[in-house]
Amino acid sequence: MAEELETAQIPPHIMAAMRERMKMAQRMSRIKHKIVVMSGKGGVGKSSVAANLACVLAESGPTGLVDADVTGPDIAKLMGVEDAQVKATDTGLEPTTGPAGVRVISMAQMIDRDTAVVWRGPLKIKALKQMLSDVAVVVTTPQEVSLLDVRKSIAFARAVKMDILGVIENMSGFVCPHCGKETAIFKVGGGEAAAEELGLPFLGRIPLDPRIVIGGDAGKPFVLEHPDSAAAQAFREIVKKLRPRLKETKPRPTGPLAK
Numbered sequence: 412m413a414e415e416l417e418t419a420q421i422p423p424h425i426m427a428a429m430r431e432r433m434k435m436a437q438r439m440s441r442i443k444h445k446i447v448v449m450s451g452k453g454g455v456g457k458s459s460v461a462a463n464l465a466c467v468l469a470e471s472g473p474t475g476l477v478d479a480d481v482t483g484p485d486i487a488k489l490m491g492v493e494d495a496q497v498k499a500t501d502t503g504l505e506p507t508t509g510p511a512g513v514r515v516i517s518m519a520q521m522i523d524r525d526t527a528v529v530w531r532g533p534l535k536i537k538a539l540k541q542m543l544s545d546v547a548v549v550v551t552t553p554q555e556v557s558l559l560d561v562r563k564s565i566a567f568a569r570a571v572k573m574d575i576l577g578v579i580e581n582m583s584g585f586v587c588p589h590c591g592k593e594t595a596i597f598k599v600g601g602g603e604a605a606a607e608e609l610g611l612p613f614l615g616r617i618p619l620d621p622r623i624v625i626g627g628d629a630g631k632p633f634v635l636e637h638p639d640s641a642a643a644q645a646f647r648e649i650v651k652k653l654r655p656r657l658k659e660t661k662p663r664p665t666g667p668l669a670k
């Protein structure tokens with residue numbers, strides 16, 4: 412009786428939002444590992460790294476990629492599915508299938524639905540946390556300032572009680588295709604040094620390769636187009652390092668009551 416009374420006092424739009432989140436938590440709980448790809452600042456290659464890592468991970472099991480960037484979602488474009496129709500089903504939105512069989516969906520697509528109002532602001536962050544919050548990998552560039560950027564990521568991960576699996580140093584060195592000489596455009600090693608200083612595992616370096624930009628624009632993930640390149644090899648090495656760490660991590664409880 413007391414419970415009924417309490418339920419009756421919850422405004423209908425909050426109830427609807429709770430129901431929606433419960434449904435989502437149920438669906439998300441079927442996913443074995445959820446990895447957030449994050450960084451302390453923009454433009455360091457999160458989207459590119461996420462798309463390419465997903466393609467490598469998909470070689471050994473069903474993999475999905477959620478674009479949690481609600482202000483500038485670009486994963487659908489990077490994965491060549493931006494024109495694909497997202498179907499709404501009884502159980503929610505059906506992700507589209509991209510290269511290597513990776514299932515792709517964007518938070519922007521979910522937020523644009525009728526729940527848009529309740530998802531704005533802090534609730535959006537909360538929902539994201541519940542959906543995607545097992546572990547994180549941090550992407551950074553090699554400059555010395557990456558120490559500051561990685562620190563920011565650690566602070567965020569701590570705030571949402573999420574473990575960091577390690578640091579990826581992207582845009583690390585460039586081998587000139589004409590003369591074969593290496594140039595450290597953004598320096599090399601800052602991400603690794605930051606990881607060491609902050610006591611985080613270092614997962615690997617991905618060199619600059621203009622074909623990553625071309626692959627992104629064409630919606631054809633680089634690792635699939637140029638599997639023999641040094642950068643593709645680097646992505647595979649990172650996944651190799653990630654695997655055993657993933658096995659050690661326990662999925663966090665998801666659901667409306669998850670902290």
Ligand SMILES: Nc1ncnc2c1ncn2[C@@H]1O[C@H](COP(=O)(O)OP(=O)(O)OP(=O)(O)O)[C@@H](O)[C@H]1O
Nearest residue numbers: 453454455456457458459582618619620623624627
């Ligand atoms: N290793 C790399 N070599 C060459 N270009 C790269 C590399 N990594 C990323 N890029 C390019 O750098 C640009 C920024 O990358 P990306 O969009 O993946 O970063 P982001 O961190 O997701 O950015 P945002 O913060 O805007 O979401 C893109 O044009 C991408 O193609």
Ligand SMILES: [Mg+2]
Nearest residue numbers: 457458480485
């Ligand atoms: Mg991005």
